[in-house]
Amino acid sequence: MTPEHFLYHEAQLMDEARYDEWFALWLEGSTYWVPADPDQDWLSRRVSIINDDYIRLEQRVDRLKSGSVLAVEETRGAMRRLVSNITVTRDEGDEVSVESNFMLGIARSADQQFWMGRSFHELRREGDTFRIAGKKVLLINSRREMPLLQVLI
Amino acid sequence: MSTELKAPPPDYSKLVDGSRVHGSAYRDPEIFQRELEEIWYKVWVYIGHESEVPNPGDFVRRQIGLQPVIMVRGDDDKVRVFYNRCRHRANLVCLANEGNTSKFVCPYHAWSYSNTGELLEPTFDEGYDYDLDKDQFPLVEVARQDDYRGLVFASVAEEGISLTEHLGAVTEFLDLFMDLSPEGEIALDAGSQKVRYKGNWKYMPENSMEGDYHGPFIHKIAFELFARRSGLDVSTLHEEEIPDVIRSLPGGHMVEDYRGAPLAKRPGEPSPARKEYVEQMKARYGEEKAEQMLGTMAPLLYVFPNMIYIMTHIRTVQPISVDETVSANYPVMLKGVPEEINDNRLSDHEFMFGSAGFVSPDDVEIMERNQVGMHAEGDDWLFIGRGEHREKDMPDGGKSGHTMDETHLRGFWRHYISLMNGDAK
Ligand code: FES
Ligand SMILES: [Fe+2]
Numbered sequence: 001m002t003p004e005h006f007l008y009h010e011a012q013l014m015d016e017a018r019y020d021e022w023f024a025l026w027l028e029g030s031t032y033w034v035p036a037d038p039d040q041d042w043l044s045r046r047v048s049i050i051n052d053d054y055i056r057l058e059q060r061v062d063r064l065k066s067g068s069v070l071a072v073e074e075t076r077g078a079m080r081r082l083v084s085n086i087t088v089t090r091d092e093g094d095e096v097s098v099e100s101n102f103m104l105g106i107a108r109s110a111d112q113q114f115w116m117g118r119s120f121h122e123l124r125r126e127g128d129t130f131r132i133a134g135k136k137v138l139l140i141n142s143r144r145e146m147p148l149l150q151v152l153i
Numbered sequence: 154m155s156t157e158l159k160a161p162p163p164d165y166s167k168l169v170d171g172s173r174v175h176g177s178a179y180r181d182p183e184i185f186q187r188e189l190e191e192i193w194y195k196v197w198v199y200i201g202h203e204s205e206v207p208n209p210g211d212f213v214r215r216q217i218g219l220q221p222v223i224m225v226r227g228d229d230d231k232v233r234v235f236y237n238r239c240r241h242r243a244n245l246v247c248l249a250n251e252g253n254t255s256k257f258v259c260p261y262h263a264w265s266y267s268n269t270g271e272l273l274e275p276t277f278d279e280g281y282d283y284d285l286d287k288d289q290f291p292l293v294e295v296a297r298q299d300d301y302r303g304l305v306f307a308s309v310a311e312e313g314i315s316l317t318e319h320l321g322a323v324t325e326f327l328d329l330f331m332d333l334s335p336e337g338e339i340a341l342d343a344g345s346q347k348v349r350y351k352g353n354w355k356y357m358p359e360n361s362m363e364g365d366y367h368g369p370f371i372h373k374i375a376f377e378l379f380a381r382r383s384g385l386d387v388s389t390l391h392e393e394e395i396p397d398v399i400r401s402l403p404g405g406h407m408v409e410d411y412r413g414a415p416l417a418k419r420p421g422e423p424s425p426a427r428k429e430y431v432e433q434m435k436a437r438y439g440e441e442k443a444e445q446m447l448g449t450m451a452p453l454l455y456v457f458p459n460m461i462y463i464m465t466h467i468r469t470v471q472p473i474s475v476d477e478t479v480s481a482n483y484p485v486m487l488k489g490v491p492e493e494i495n496d497n498r499l500s501d502h503e504f505m506f507g508s509a510g511f512v513s514p515d516d517v518e519i520m521e522r523n524q525v526g527m528h529a530e531g532d533d534w535l536f537i538g539r540g541e542h543r544e545k546d547m548p549d550g551g552k553s554g555h556t557m558d559e560t561h562l563r564g565f566w567r568h569y570i571s572l573m574n575g576d577a578k
Contacts, residue, residue: 034509036344036345036346036507037344040344045343045486045495045496045499046343046344047343047344047345047346047482047484047499047502047503047507048503049346049507049508049509050503050509051500051503056504059378059381059382059511060511062374062378063374063375063378063511066373066374068373068374069374069514069515070371070515070518070519070522071514071515071517071518110351110521110525143250144347145347145348145349145479145481146347146348146349146508147348147349147350147508148348148350148508148509148514148517148518149508149509149514150508150509150514150518
C-alpha cells in the first residue's frame with residue numbers, strides 16, 4: 001500500500017464513521033493535534049481544538065460511537081471528503097511523513113457545511129500497510145469562530 | 154428627513170408571564186434590535202482581561218453588541234477601549250484579531266493613530282482648505298470604561314450606574330475564582346476557541362448556568378468518560394438535589410454556588426505539584442479558607458449580559474443576529490502555581506470545551522435545535538417554573554434554589570424585562 005492509498009483508506013473510515021477500524025490505525029503512544037492557532041508551538045501552553053494523547057483519543061472514539069452524542073446523529077452517512085495534494089516529505093526506513101489537503105462536506109438539516117485543511121501524518125510501515133504515529137490537522141478556519149466539530153478529521 | 158412617527162414601544166413585560174417566557178424573545182428580529190438598544194448599548198459589557206494585552210501596544214479586537222471595538226494598552230501603559238472605526242470615512246482601523254502595534258494605520262487613505270488614540274497623520278493634509286485640527290479626530294473611546302481586578306468592562310452609554318453597582322453581589326463569586334491563584338491573579342494568555350451556533354444568544358447563559366437538570370440526559374457519555382479519567386463518579390449527582398446552589402443575583406447575574414457541596418476526594422495520592430499548590434493556598438488564605446476553596450467546585454457564574462466563568466475558562470457571549478451567536482472560550486491560567494496545575498487546567502479544558510470537546514458541544518447542539526423548535530408557535534410559551542414554590546430570598550437581594558431548579562432563569566428574565574422596558578440601568 002502506498003501512503004496515498006493509506007490516506008484514502010483512512011478518509012473512507014472517517015466518512016463512514018467506522019470508529020473502531022479508524023482507531024485501530026493508530027499506534028499506542030500516538031498523538032492527534034488540531035491547534036487553534038496554526039503558528040503555535042507544540043510545547044507552548046496554548047489551547048487547542050483537539051490535543052489528544054492515545055488515551056484521550058480512545059475516549060473520543062468511545063464517545064462518538066456511544067450513540068448518545070446528539071451532534072453525531074445528523075452527520076451519519078452524510079459526509080464525504082476529498083484528499084489531495086499529497087506530498088511525501090520524509091521517507092526513512094519505516095518512517096514516512098506525508099502532507100495532504102482535505103475538503104470535507106457534511107450535510108445537515110439546516111445547511112451543508114464544509115471544512116478544509118492540511119493534514120500532517122507521521123506514518124510507520126507495518127507489513128504492507130501503515131499505522132499512524134502522529135497526526136496534525138491545520139484547519140483553514142482554526143483561528144476563527146467555527147461550528148461544532150463532532151466528526152473525525 | 155423622514156417625518157414618520159415611531160409607534161410607541163410595545164410593553165415588553167408581556168414577554169414574561171409568571172414563570173413562562175414567550176418564544177418571540179428568541180426569534181423576533183425586532184426584539185433583537187430592541188435588545189441591542191436597551192441592553193447591549195446601555196449596560197456594562199465585558200471586553201477582556203488586562204493580561205490579554207500585557208505590553209504597551211498590545212491589542213485585541215472585540216465587539217459591544219454589533220459594534221466593533223479594540224482593547225489596547227497604550228505606550229502610557231493605560232488600557233483603553235476604542236471604537237474600531239476611522240475618523241475619516243469610517244473604515245475598520247484594525248483588522249487583526251490581536252497583535253502589537255505602535256500605531257494603527259487605516260488602510261483606506263492611511264490616516265494613522267497612536268496606540269493611545271491620537272490622530273498622527275491625516276495624509277495629504279495640504280488638500281484640506283482649512284487648518285485641520287488633529288485633536289478633533291482621535292480614535293473615539295467608548296464612553297465609560299472600568300475594570301474589576303483586571304476584568305475590563307465598557308459601556309457605550311454616556312450615563313448609567315457604575316461598574317461597582319452593576320456587578321453588585323457577583324464580585325463575591327468573581328473573587329472566589331480569581332483567588333484560586335495563590336497570587337490572586339489570573340492570566341488569559343493561553344489563546345481561545347471560538348464556537349459559532351445558529352441560535353439566540355440567551356441560550357448560552359441560560360444553558361451554561363443550569364445546574365444538573367440536563368446533565369444526565371445530554372452529557373451521559375461525558376460523565377462516564379470523566380469517571381474513567383478521574384475516578385470520580387458524577388453521574389449520580391442529580392439523584393440528590395442540593396439546596397442553595399442555583400442563584401439569581403440582582404442585575405441579571407446568575408451563579409451556581411457549590412460551596413455547600415463538598416467534592417468527593419479524588420482517589421490516589423495527590424501529585425507533588427498538587428501538594429505544593431495546596432500549601433501555597435494555605436499560606437495565602439489560611440488553612441480553613443484554602444480547604445473550603447479546594448474542597449468544593451468553584452462557583453460557575455454569569456455576569457450580565459456577556460461574560461461566563463465556567464471551571465477552566467472565561468466565556469464570552471457575542472450576538473450576531475437574533476438567531477446566530479458566537480461564544481469564545483479563554484482558558485484561565487492561575488498566576489504563581491506550579492506549571493503542572495495550569496497544564497492540567499488546559500488539558501481539562503480541552504477535554505470538556507470547544508467545538509471538538511466532550512461536553513459543551515452537547516449543549517450547543519441543543520441550542521441550535523432549540524432555535525428550530527422555537528418556530529413552532531402553537532402554544533408559544535416556555536415554562537421556567539421548576540422550584541418556584543421553594544425558592545428562597547437571599548440577603549444579597551437575589552434568590553436561591555436547588556441544583557436542578559430554574560431560579561436563575563427567573564432572575565435573568567426579571568432583569569431582562571426591566572431593561573427592555575427602559576426602566577432600569
Ligand atoms: S477611511 Fe480611514 S483613512 Fe479614509
Ligand atoms: Fe450542559
